[in-house]
Amino acid sequence: xxxxxxxxxxxxxxxxxxxxxxxxxxxxxxxxxxxxxxxxxxxxxxxxxxxxxxxxxxxxxxxxxxxxxxxxxxxxxxxxxxxxxxxxxxxxxxxxxxxxxxxxxxxxxxxxxxxxxxxxxxxxxxxxxxxxxxxxxxxxxxxxxxxxxxxxxxxxxxxxxxxxxxxxxxxxxxxxxxxxxxxxxxxxxxxxxxxxxxxxxxxxxxxxxxxxxxxxxxxxxxxxxxxxxxxxxxxxxxxxxxxxxxxxxxxxxxxxxxxxxxxxxxxxxxxxxxxxxxxxxxxxxxxxxxxxxxxxxxxxxxxxxxxxxxxxxxxxxxxxxxxxxxxxxxxxxxxxxxxxxxxxxxxxxxxxxxxxxxxxxxxxxxxxxxxxxxxxxxxxxxxxxxxxxxxxxxxxxxxxxxxxxxxxxxxxxxxxxxxxxxxxxxxxxxxxxxxxxxxxxxxxxxxxxxxxxxxxxxxxxxxxxxxxxxxxxxxxxxxxxxxxxxxxxxxxxxxxxxxxxxxxxxxxxxxxxxxxxxxxxxxxxxxxxxxxxxxxxxxxxxxxxxxxxxxxxxxxxxxxxxxxxxxxxxxxxxxxxxxxxxxxxxxxxxxxxxxxxxxxxxxxxxxxxxxxxxxxxxxxxxxxxxxxxxxxxxxxxxxxxxxxxxxxxxxxxxxxxxxxxxxxxxxxxxxxxxxxxxxxxxxxxxxxxxxxxxxxxxxxxxxxxxxxxxxxxxxxxxxxxxxxxxxxxxxxxxxxxxxxxxxxxxxxxxxxxxxxxxxxxxxxxxxxxxxxxxxxxxxxxxxxxxxxxxx
Numbered sequence: 001x002x003x004x005x006x007x008x009x010x011x012x013x014x015x016x017x018x019x020x021x022x023x024x025x026x027x028x029x030x031x032x033x034x035x036x037x038x039x040x041x042x043x044x045x046x047x048x049x050x051x052x053x054x055x056x057x058x059x060x061x062x063x064x065x066x067x068x069x070x071x072x073x074x075x076x077x078x079x080x081x082x083x084x085x086x087x088x089x090x091x092x093x094x095x096x097x098x099x100x101x102x103x104x105x106x107x108x109x110x111x112x113x114x115x116x117x118x119x120x121x122x123x124x125x126x127x128x129x130x131x132x133x134x135x136x137x138x139x140x141x142x143x144x145x146x147x148x149x150x151x152x153x154x155x156x157x158x159x160x161x162x163x164x165x166x167x168x169x170x171x172x173x174x175x176x177x178x179x180x181x182x183x184x185x186x187x188x189x190x191x192x193x194x195x196x197x198x199x200x201x202x203x204x205x206x207x208x209x210x211x212x213x214x215x216x217x218x219x220x221x222x223x224x225x226x227x228x229x230x231x232x233x234x235x236x237x238x239x240x241x242x243x244x245x246x247x248x249x250x251x252x253x254x255x256x257x258x259x260x261x262x263x264x265x266x267x268x269x270x271x272x273x274x275x276x277x278x279x280x281x282x283x284x285x286x287x288x289x290x291x292x293x294x295x296x297x298x299x300x301x302x303x304x305x306x307x308x309x310x311x312x313x314x315x316x317x318x319x320x321x322x323x324x325x326x327x328x329x330x331x332x333x334x335x336x337x338x339x340x341x342x343x344x345x346x347x348x349x350x351x352x353x354x355x356x357x358x359x360x361x362x363x364x365x366x367x368x369x370x371x372x373x374x375x376x377x378x379x380x381x382x383x384x385x386x387x388x389x390x391x392x393x394x395x396x397x398x399x400x401x402x403x404x405x406x407x408x409x410x411x412x413x414x415x416x417x418x419x420x421x422x423x424x425x426x427x428x429x430x431x432x433x434x435x436x437x438x439x440x441x442x443x444x445x446x447x448x449x450x451x452x453x454x455x456x457x458x459x460x461x462x463x464x465x466x467x468x469x470x471x472x473x474x475x476x477x478x479x480x481x482x483x484x485x486x487x488x489x490x491x492x493x494x495x496x497x498x499x500x501x502x503x504x505x506x507x508x509x510x511x512x513x514x515x516x517x518x519x520x521x522x523x524x525x526x527x528x529x530x531x532x533x534x535x536x537x538x539x540x541x542x543x544x545x546x547x548x549x550x551x552x553x554x555x556x557x558x559x560x561x562x563x564x565x566x567x568x569x570x571x572x573x574x575x576x577x578x579x580x581x582x583x584x585x586x587x588x589x590x591x592x593x594x595x596x597x598x599x600x601x602x603x604x605x606x607x608x609x610x611x612x613x614x615x616x617x618x619x620x621x622x623x624x625x626x627x628x629x630x631x632x633x634x635x636x637x638x639x640x641x642x643x644x645x646x647x648x649x650x651x652x653x654x655x656x657x658x659x660x661x662x663x664x665x666x667x668x669x670x671x672x673x674x675x676x677x678x679x680x681x682x683x684x685x686x687x688x689x690x691x692x693x694x695x696x697x698x699x700x701x702x703x704x705x706x707x708x709x710x711x712x713x714x715x716x717x718x719x720x721x722x723x724x725x726x727x728x729x730x731x732x733x734x735x736x737x738x739x740x741x742x743x744x745x746x747x748x749x750x751x752x753x754x755x756x757x758x759x760x761x762x763x764x765x766x767x768x769x770x771x772x773x774x775x776x777x778x779x780x781x782x783x784x785x786x787x788x789x790x791x
Contacts, residue, residue, distance in 0.1 A: 068157075069656035089113065090121075122146050211272070227242055234345065361411055404433065480513060493527065519571075530577050580596075595673060611770060623703060707743060710742075
């Protein structure tokens with residue numbers, strides 16, 4: 001793997017600064033350079049000469065979503081300018097050029113760069129479409145061997161795709177090393193592209209947007225109606241087509257489309273990328289989308305508040321949004337799988353069906369026609385669209401989902417020309433582009449043969465392991481899977497990974513099975529989020545029916561299950577990612593280690609539904625914050641408890657795994673994995689390492705508490721917030737219960753209490769709060785609206 005210890009980014013605009021930010025996220029010191037402002041060329045003030053780079057760095061603190069894991073990582077970004085600091089590029093291992101998209105300017109920069117370039121340093125361009133080979137015409141062979149394209153998608157922290165584009169002379173070893181570095185360290189999904197206009201994702205994505213625009217006009221639809229079809233109904237992001245265009249910026253889209261139009265070799269493709277009159281008109285009017293306040297959508301003030309209106313293309317005026325209602329959309333919502341959902345849409349005869357079929361048909365044919373020109377295989381195309389445009393299925397996976405043979409027959413009936421290789425593939429008796437053989441995924445390979453899909457050995461698919469018969473046991477809530485090397489994985493899979501009785505049952509079963517037959521246990525999932533907490537609908541129903549015995553039993557069982565994870569005589573490693581809230585955090589805290597994805601958002605957020613943690617979360621936080629503290633050292637104990645009180649009382653959620661360490665949801669020795677696809681593998685390695693090191697389960701600990709004195713301190717703080725109007729009476733009641741538990745109740749300051757004692761008072765507080773009408777109102781509101789009620 002490429003040994004990149006230090007990097008440099010040339011260009012501190014939006015993209016350059018964000019790339020520097022993500023390098024800092026993963027611990028790489030980075031030199032961020034920009035030009036000296038024209039008006040400052042004669043200045044000797046370094047601060048003034050570095051102004052553009054400084055502005056780029058400062059922007060990282062303001063942008064949403066946040067480009068940085070934490071603000072502290074920005075210390076790894078050093079700023080400078082491309083006059084005074086250009087020689088310092090010899091200090092780095094990777095130089096990323098992110099200057100204006102102009103071939104002449106880029107060529108001039110590389111000519112300068114080669115004069116200070118240290119042999120062996122990797123140089124790459126973040127271009128979104130300019131030819132990689134043309135950029136380095138005239139450069140030495142050694143320089144060209146170390147040069148390639150690295151096209152990050154915006155925002156670099158969050159978008160998984162990194163397109164790597166080798167030049168004609170790029171050393172294959174450099175390509176392979178950069179691919180591994182990007183996957184392992186940067187957490188990217190890497191796709192190798194050919195040096196063609198807009199590479200893979202933007203080439204197909206831009207084409208898809210172009211034909212969607214045309215279909216909208218042909219069918220007489222509005223952008224809002226189109227978005228009702230082209231979003232989640234088709235397995236695409238919620239922002240669908242025109243909301244996405246507004247977010248990207250219509251001027252940016254026109255530039256990208258224009259790049260293909262100018263550089264395409266055949267007239268048919270040039271015509272496909274001709275910018276529509278509607279878009280040209282909108283760009284002229286500066287209706288560029290989000291950045292100018294209006295595009296296909298616009299926020300409008302009305303008597304009832306702010307509303308989002310949609311553009312009427314016939315009048316070029318904004319009107320209230322319409323909701324498209326068709327039989328096919330209703331059927332798609334009821335489908336049990338994405339293939340069934342897509343089939344319900346594309347084969348329907350209503351307006352939604354016609355739109356979905358037109359878009360799908362044209363994108364599939366275009367992807368097939370351009371396959372050999374833009375990529376080496378169908379997998380690269382599918383991954384590029386999933387990682388770069390957040391599609392659930394790539395084009396060739398979509399073709400399988402709607403039925404390859406059935407759809408091609410319809411395309412022929414409609415007079416479409418089918419690419420010869422697709423015809424030949426079907427003629428050979430193939431009905432799909434992908435299939436699983438002997439537990440391994442295979443796909444069509446150029447040349448008309450089946451071949452195994454190459455995957456990084458660190459990618460562990462729980463779904464595929466189950467297909468291979470590795471399921472040990474399972475129920476509706478969770479599965480226990482053998483992931484190899486005598487390690488089992490508990491996979492959470494109820495709706496939104498909420499914890500109910502079935503999950504608790506599987507935790508208990510997993511503990512027994514692992515104790516008897518395995519070296520360790522990993523806990524993870526494969527859905528959008530790890531776990532959003534306990535099943536509040538089930539708890540609310542019990543509370544409304546006043547089934548206090550059932551609720552008490554439920555909470556005890558949850559606490560006991562969490563305790564069993566702590567006392568299991570095999571190592572337990574939690575592998576959270578995405579939203580990890582409430583009970584999801586409580587499931588992680590008692591584990592021996594946590595191996596979290598970089599994008600993990602952890603928080604004990606129970607106050608949002610009028611409760612406090614009830615599954616041992618308070619006790620576990622006290623264990624973490626008081627570890628190594630002398631109970632006699634009262635001065636240091638209270639501030640620690642204050643930290644916990646604020647984190648839980650204010651429902652603090654970390655913005656990254658790195659920030660989760662600030663709240664001690666993660667400890668300093670817990671691991672962070674940049675690439676979520678590698679998360680289960682990394683957690684498994686941690687569990688194996690602990691086992692081989694002679695693992696022993698932790699013994700129960702007596703915990704020092706601040707007692708009545710500390711309880712009064714916490715209550716006083718909450719009372720101040722109540723009197724200043726920052727919290728409601730019910731908030732204060734919740735804070736009082738939380739303060740009582742975290743202080744250890746009515747005991748003297750410095751008392752050592754048992755873990756079970758803390759669990760008991762936590763459970764009592766939880767049950768008393770769930771009986772409150774205002775808490776039940778909060779729970780109901782959360783279920784209905786998906787956000788907290790402040791009553």
